[in-house]
């Protein structure tokens with residue numbers, strides 16, 4: 424499965440087969456963690472941890488996750504760069520897991536932090552903010568189906584409501600070279616499916632903004648930017664990110680994050 428197929432088929436998985444990962448799957452996931460990268464700085468640590476379900480210790484996900492023995496733990500700093508990097512880096516691991524046929528689910532709210540944080544040490548300034556189960560998916564439970572329905576997880580906002588060209592009223596032309604990378608961004612997961620990312624394309628520059636919806640909006644936008652960048656890379660067009668001093672003034676309460684300059 425190539426990266427574009429992974430972006431298209433990925434969905435959050437909350438019901439697993441209870442068998443845990445094989446040694447080879449663990450090795451490949453550890454490798455994905457080590458290879459994950461970010462141009463945005465900040466502090467992020469990603470760990471893969473197995474819980475011995477048979478020994479009776481099951482960290483609490485408030486009944487949301489069933490049958491998972493392995494979890495990623497993501498520790499991060501409090502600043503904007505760390506949030507952007509956490510989204511950008513961990514989504515690379517999520518997509519790799521998907522390519523390996525494994526399910527994941529970003530979880531920032533429905534987990535008991537003290538259960539997962541037990542025995543963990545984080546470097547200065549980092550705390551455990553996000554977890555994700557990882558394993559083989561089984562048929563969703565009723566609870567999972569209900570969660571997906573309530574969150575509207577299948578739906579995404581229309582392209583033209585989030586991505587603009589030259590000004591904040593014009594649609595990105597059909598033949599614009601960034602169009603497909605933005606379409607892949609559109610499919611990204613976000614907390615409560617809030618899709619806070621917004622974009623202005625101007626020439627070879629793609630300016631990324633977010634519409635603040637929660638304390639996770641920057642991290643969510645990092646996930647979206649990961650999909651955008653992976654698509655650019657797939658087509659051999661790795662440009663560069665930088666934060667510009669004079670970003671185009673955006674409407675409403677949108678906040679500027681970073682710009683991408685295509686080759």
Ligand SMILES: Cc1cc2nc3c(=O)[nH]c(=O)nc-3n(C[C@H](O)[C@H](O)[C@H](O)COP(=O)(O)O)c2cc1C
Pocket residue numbers: 433434435436487528529530531532533534570574575576577611612613614615616639642643646
């Ligand atoms: C940063 C982040 C935090 C999330 N937190 C939770 C959570 O606490 N509990 C949960 O069940 N799902 C959580 N989700 C999953 C989202 O609800 C899901 O990604 C969204 O509804 C879109 O569905 P999809 O991932 O199946 O495409 C989270 C997703 C993200 C990106």
